[in-house]
Amino acid sequence: MTDAVHPAFVYLAGAVLVAVTSGRWRPAVILTVPAVALAVVASLSDPVELRTVVFGQELHLLRVDAWSRLFGLVFAVTGLLGSVYGLHVRGRGPHAAAFAYAGSALGVVFAGDLLTLFVFFQRRAPRALGAGYRYLLVHGFGGAALLGGIILHAADGGTLAFGAMSLTGATALILLGFAINAAIPPLHAWLTDAYPEATVIGAVFLSAFTTKTAVYALARGFPGEPLLVWAGVAMALYGVVFAVLENDIRRLLAYHIVSQVGYMVCGIGIGTPLALAGAAAHAFSHILYKGLLFMGTGAVLEMTGRSRLTELGGLARLMPWTLAFYTVGAFSISGVPLFNGFVSKALVVAAAEHEHLVVVEWLLILASIGTFLHTGLKLPWFTFFAAPRALRATDPPLNMRVAMAGAAALCVLFGVAPELLYRLLPYPVTYAPYTGAHVLTTLQLLLGTALGFAWLLPKLGGEPTVTYDTDWFYRRGAALAIAGCRAAATMAAHSSAATAAAGDRLAAALWRPGGRAADLAAARIGPWIAAGVGVLVVLVLLLA
């Protein structure tokens, strides 16, 4: 035990502080808290640790090594940039929720045992960010699976220390909990459902922290698990295929989170030092460029009130700075040379090549084509160029531009100087991304994609449609539950008005909520229903 300060506690204390601060002091708090947290993370070094004993169980609250320092650092940087981005937002709620969320993500990253991990994993539900009750429903189930897995794992004589685990019945539940948070299809729909509904500041924090804490947990818990190789490839392709059909720019980006996390999950599954370093590097890069992309699209939404491709166009002249910063993010995610994604994505693909996983390598490259097609071409073309709409907009306020500039600068910095990133990785990396072969073949791939885009342009415009995804199954299940509730209420001869009303409330909560009251009811009971289902699953497994 040392005198170290846990960076999560800085954010959690900051959440309380910002909630009780008002007036001109609030901006100072909003900037100071993440700056202090960043300084604390930067000052952490081996072998700092914090342990405490709760109910006879020793909890390892703070474990500092290369993995936790890498994720902690990029979380802290993004926390600061996200706070600058949201500085102009009035009200305590969004800032307090964002701080609590960032603190919990840091809690996961520095957790040294499974119970500490669980506590912080579950604290991350974004009640105040308006991300939707279905998010809570799915994560309640994932949390129950995770806790059930931890309990079973301990009962089987396994250690509670958070490290690599072999796949058993108990650890499969832990893996399920992580997989839901990592948005591995078909368990991913909560992400593309919830992110586009979040506030502009909420989407930045959600995109940075949620799936990446799961990637971190998978990397520590299940490195080299073969299942994850193909799960990652499936994710990488699933996201780009669905992005073609998407009309909402923030949902399009959400599908590309699924795709990009696929590279990381695949790298974890391959499990070699190069692959794990690649997964870590890509997570680091992704947090920066995806945060930047959500800032750019958030700026469009904030300044125009619109987020559908069918309602946007011609903003380049009105929002030139936003376009410039968005383009840096788009080039980064697309793996354009001199941007950070070029380096980190190549590490995962090279790891697949080194292991002679030829199909995996080519499918990951295919996903890369889809990424540039949507994020680098389709979205910016139909938002900033194409047919100008009668929109009145300007670039966003200074704080939002500063945050975007900061994220863009980091994307370029780690792109032109990859050794800065290599120094932070958990394994030594000697891979040279800037060879003639790699640069030229990447440029060919990007130019070929652009050519395909130019040819298919008339087919690629947004359409005023919604796309069914796997959330259809629980929506449809909920519709059946509604019918069941109503039928039960009607059939009961002694049914009172109160019983019928309770049935209706439950039905409304399970189905898409129609109003604020239903939303609140859903937010209250949703997690309990999901947790109940999860507990039932655990009980069945225990009895089996």
Next chain:
Amino acid sequence: MRVTGALLLAMAGAVVLEWALVRPAAEPPWWHGTPGVQAVYGVVGCVAIVLVSKWLGRWLQRPEDADD
């Protein structure tokens, strides 16, 4: 058409550079030493992704105001 022409020209330039600079020192597998493989993959992959997605969209897409 001007954009398409410029893209084709740039792509041809990258393929020629690959042939001149990369091919002589290329190691197996065969696609490392064959200029233009990635350019072709870029075009074909892009078209394939769009066509497959649009085909899936026939079943998965519904009007925004549809009540499922």
